[in-house]
Amino acid sequence: MSLAVRxxxxxxxxxxxxxxxxxxxxxxxxxxxxxxxxxxxxAAVLGAGSAxxxxxFLSSNTRFWSSPGMRAAAAWVESQPxxxxxxxxxxxxxxxxxxxxxxxxxxxxxxxxxxxxKTHYFGxxxxxxxxxxxxxxLRAMQGGTAWLVGVxxxxxxxxxxxxxxxxxxxxxxxxxxxxPGQGEVVVEQxxxxxxxxxxxxxxLLPPIAGGEPS
Numbered sequence: 001m002s003l004a005v006r007x008x009x010x011x012x013x014x015x016x017x018x019x020x021x022x023x024x025x026x027x028x029x030x031x032x033x034x035x036x037x038x039x040x041x042x043a044a045v046l047g048a049g050s051a052x053x054x055x056x057f058l059s060s061n062t063r064f065w066s067s068p069g070m071r072a073a074a075a076w077v078e079s080q081p082x083x084x085x086x087x088x089x090x091x092x093x094x095x096x097x098x099x100x101x102x103x104x105x106x107x108x109x110x111x112x113x114x115x116x117x118k119t120h121y122f123g124x125x126x127x128x129x130x131x132x133x134x135x136x137x138l139r140a141m142q143g144g145t146a147w148l149v150g151v152x153x154x155x156x157x158x159x160x161x162x163x164x165x166x167x168x169x170x171x172x173x174x175x176x177x178x179x180p181g182q183g184e185v186v187v188e189q190x191x192x193x194x195x196x197x198x199x200x201x202x203x204l205l206p207p208i209a210g211g212e213p214s
Contacts, residue, residue, distance in 0.1 A: 074098060085147060086133075088109050090160050111135070147189050148189075151182075152174070156183060166192075
């Protein structure tokens with residue numbers, strides 16, 4: 001179960017799911033007929049499975065530090081000279097981890113990806129109205145620079161924010177996530193087209209409506 005769904009050794013999942021799962025397995029083993037030798041076999045299988053899951057947990061912890069993924073991506077963006085430059089994520093799979101790791105969340109937005117916005121299990125219930133940046137708002141941004149955050153490879157495939165033709169690529173980096181199925185976090189910085197000379201200077205993005213996302 002831990003290998004296929006969710007690692008039960010992580011502390012935030014350990015207390016109730018792990019305890020309930022162990023009670024269930026212990027009850028099942030105790031109900032096996034003792035005369036047919038099922039109990040030693042079941043105990044050996046459970047012991048080998050627990051050792052395998054523990055090994056996966058320890059190796060995942062090692063990869064977490066060597067492949068920091070979104071944590072390093074957010075740190076890199078915030079290490080650059082920025083003045084409330086917008087940071088636009090390609091999907092909820094990227095947006096919520098980005099919010100978690102960014103110290104300054106005010107400039108973070110999510111591009112309205114049709115698939116994840118219509119899928120309840122991608123966290124759409126946690127979105128605020130101001131979290132989503134409409135496609136026309138993205139194309140209308142002018143002056144300064146903007147950051148686009150997507151994901152490449154892994155089990156999710158490629159999720160990218162469509163880049164307007166007027167934008168000019170400045171720099172980009174890739175940050176590998178801990179698990180192979182997660183792929184890489186792709187961060188790119190673009191120079192936005194200059195606003196008209198007579199345009200009033202306004203913020204690139206309005207503040208998030210309804211408070212900060214949790």
